[in-house]
Amino acid sequence: MRNGCFFIVSLQLVLAAASMDDIEQWPEIEKVALEKRRELVFQGAAFDERIASNGGLCSAIYTLKLLNYLEVSQCPSLTEIHEDIQHLTSLQSLILCRNKLASFPSVVGKLKSLKVLDISANNLTVLPEGITQLKELNTLNVSCNSLEVLPEGLSKCTRLSTINISKNKITAFPADFYSEKLDLLSMLVAYDNSIEQLSGDVHKLTALKMLDLSNNKLKEIPPELSDCAKLKEINFKGNKLSDKRLEKMVNGCQTKSILEYLRGRGKGRQGEEGADAEGGRKADKGKRQQRKKKDKGAEDEVEELNKMVVKVLHVSDTPEALTVTVSSEVKDVRPYLVCCIVMGMNLQSGNALKRFLVAQTKLHDDLCGKRTIATIATHDVQLIKAPLVYDVKPPTQLKVVSLGRKEMTAVELIRQLQLEADELRKQKKRQNVTGLHKYLQLLKGKEMYPCLVDAEGHVISFPPITNSEKTKIKKTTKELFLEVTSAASLQTCKDVMDALILKMAELNKFTAEHQEEAGSDGEGDGPQEPAGSSETSSELIVQQVRTVDQDGSLKVVYPSKTDLCSAISNLTVVW
Ligand SMILES: *[C@@H]1O[C@H](CO)[C@@H](O)[C@H](O)[C@H]1NC(C)=O
Ligand SMILES: *[C@@H]1O[C@H](CO)[C@@H](O)[C@H](O)[C@H]1NC(C)=O
Ligand SMILES: *[C@@H]1O[C@H](CO)[C@@H](O)[C@H](O)[C@H]1NC(C)=O
Ligand SMILES: *[C@@H]1O[C@H](CO)[C@@H](O)[C@H](O)[C@H]1NC(C)=O
Ligand SMILES: *[C@@H]1O[C@H](CO)[C@@H](O)[C@H](O)[C@H]1NC(C)=O
Numbered sequence: 001m002r003n004g005c006f007f008i009v010s011l012q013l014v015l016a017a018a019s020m021d022d023i024e025q026w027p028e029i030e031k032v033a034l035e036k037r038r039e040l041v042f043q044g045a046a047f048d049e050r051i052a053s054n055g056g057l058c059s060a061i062y063t064l065k066l067l068n069y070l071e072v073s074q075c076p077s078l079t080e081i082h083e084d085i086q087h088l089t090s091l092q093s094l095i096l097c098r099n100k101l102a103s104f105p106s107v108v109g110k111l112k113s114l115k116v117l118d119i120s121a122n123n124l125t126v127l128p129e130g131i132t133q134l135k136e137l138n139t140l141n142v143s144c145n146s147l148e149v150l151p152e153g154l155s156k157c158t159r160l161s162t163i164n165i166s167k168n169k170i171t172a173f174p175a176d177f178y179s180e181k182l183d184l185l186s187m188l189v190a191y192d193n194s195i196e197q198l199s200g201d202v203h204k205l206t207a208l209k210m211l212d213l214s215n216n217k218l219k220e221i222p223p224e225l226s227d228c229a230k231l232k233e234i235n236f237k238g239n240k241l242s243d244k245r246l247e248k249m250v251n252g253c254q255t256k257s258i259l260e261y262l263r264g265r266g267k268g269r270q271g272e273e274g275a276d277a278e279g280g281r282k283a284d285k286g287k288r289q290q291r292k293k294k295d296k297g298a299e300d301e302v303e304e305l306n307k308m309v310v311k312v313l314h315v316s317d318t319p320e321a322l323t324v325t326v327s328s329e330v331k332d333v334r335p336y337l338v339c340c341i342v343m344g345m346n347l348q349s350g351n352a353l354k355r356f357l358v359a360q361t362k363l364h365d366d367l368c369g370k371r372t373i374a375t376i377a378t379h380d381v382q383l384i385k386a387p388l389v390y391d392v393k394p395p396t397q398l399k400v401v402s403l404g405r406k407e408m409t410a411v412e413l414i415r416q417l418q419l420e421a422d423e424l425r426k427q428k429k430r431q432n433v434t435g436l437h438k439y440l441q442l443l444k445g446k447e448m449y450p451c452l453v454d455a456e457g458h459v460i461s462f463p464p465i466t467n468s469e470k471t472k473i474k475k476t477t478k479e480l481f482l483e484v485t486s487a488a489s490l491q492t493c494k495d496v497m498d499a500l501i502l503k504m505a506e507l508n509k510f511t512a513e514h515q516e517e518a519g520s521d522g523e524g525d526g527p528q529e530p531a532g533s534s535e536t537s538s539e540l541i542v543q544q545v546r547t548v549d550q551d552g553s554l555k556v557v558y559p560s561k562t563d564l565c566s567a568i569s570n571l572t573v574v575w
Helices: 004-014 027-034 045-054 059-063 083-087 106-110 129-133 200-204 223-227 244-252 255-266 278-295 298-305 328-332 352-365 410-427 438-443 490-521
Strands: 039-043 069-073 093-095 116-118 139-141 162-164 187-189 210-212 233-235 308-313 323-326 336-343 375-380 388-393 399-401 407-409 449-453 459-462 479-486 540-549 554-558 571-574
Touching: 027 039, 027 059, 039 045, 059 083, 083 106, 106 129, 200 223, 223 255, 233 255, 244 255, 308 490, 323 336, 328 388, 336 490, 336 554, 352 375, 352 490, 375 459, 399 410, 399 459, 407 410, 410 438, 479 490, 490 540, 490 554
Parallel strands: 039 069, 069 093, 093 116, 116 139, 139 162, 162 187, 187 210, 210 233, 308 540, 308 571, 323 388, 323 540
Antiparallel strands: 336 479, 336 540, 375 479, 388 449, 399 407, 449 459, 540 554
């Protein structure tokens, strides 16, 4: 690289305009000039030393009028750029990241061809007004500086498609920033700032696809954001939003759900749990589906194949939907209950039912802390006589047909389970079998025991002990009634239910993918589905179930918009 001396004599002429400070030190410049190259890169420590000893960039750089790509990066000795940079009028990319620029000349506005300006990771406190004259600029990266404001007039840069202002101290976007003129702006990256407000005018940025405003000081997200039709990805994590539900959503949910929630609010229908903005949702549904079809490229479709889909049926659309009444006495025993109905779960094929029961046991062991934290029960909807009441009964009067046993009272059942547990412990010769039947202790000393009772007075579940033989699921079960109870909190129930549904979606996908094989090698011991009779869809439908108190007022609807928001990207929830 440093063998440029050979050219020096002739370069004296070429570079006559430049002050000949130390041209020998900069053979790259000579080479670029001689060979009429259009790109020049100075990067890293070796160049930094030269910049340090020269007291800045060699002024000869500014004579290279043919350059269209200039990069000087990772040179902490570079603290300023000379105004002569204005002569490099062919420049399309100017990359000056990771230096220590404390200022940047406004004459940069004269670089009429500039498309990419990267001055990220410097020491800038202001951006020069000149930037707003860059009519061709499409990418602006000023992240990792100490900027407090952006210049007014940025909307004059009408070719801008990407703006990265992350990691600064910016408190607001300039008023003229939200402008229809920026109709190519698709990516706005502004995380780690101090932005306090996002204007409702944000909808004027019609091309916006990605908006990252995480770790700012926003209190609200304007509903108008949902009018940005191209928006695919938003990030508002790490803002203290006044709508706590929204705050929860932005920390867990997918963009689609959040935008839909905002859309609902925009229509002034901030519903209670589950009853959100039905009208708004329906009105937008058609439009959205059209858009979805149109936008979906081949790539998306491949992605779509790997996704699990859960569709939610809303109680408001299904007036006959099951409701569970919760008696007031239950609050002293085991207050929290969340229910829903799942359709589309294939338990018929091969070992699908077995896999589901194993998965449930695993959830009981792990997430439910061996049932001490929460308990899951599953039922065949067809065998349930609605309506259901979540009630309490005295231990001697609570009669239940537990799985694989004859009918007995709760007292008898618990005594028997305890005996069995002791026996097992002896067999295994262990003093401390951890957690084995620990949940039996949970009801100790309670005068009343919790139970879910159907319309005929049958106990269909006695949490955390057992559910009933009467309603237990089989291979032929088409619709499942899921129930999660807990003494800990409502959220605990919801978290467990979320996990259960996710697990079911995974299992159902697995079953769908392996159905053909099972059909051909006859893995199943039940009746076989005729090949090709039904398309192997693994989509689950979750129907909301309401719980109400004795006066009929709503307690919980599951799932609601804040549920099923696990950050798992391959589960798509269609609301
Ligand atoms: C960055 O700029 C601030 C003033 O804005 C100055 O105090 C500081 O020394 C600069 N840092 C470096 C590394 O030049
Ligand atoms: C600056 O941002 C642009 C656009 O977001 C990106 O292409 C570029 O890689 C970033 N620069 C650095 C140094 O990360
Ligand atoms: C924004 O710029 C920073 C570097 O300053 C970079 O790390 C980040 O990837 C950029 N973000 C995007 C989305 O381009
Ligand atoms: C008790 O359980 C712990 C952890 O499961 C185990 O490490 C320990 O050996 C057990 N003690 C006895 C006496 O079985
Ligand atoms: C969903 O994604 C997780 C990882 O994010 C992966 O472990 C799991 O296998 C995926 N499930 C399906 C059904 O693709």
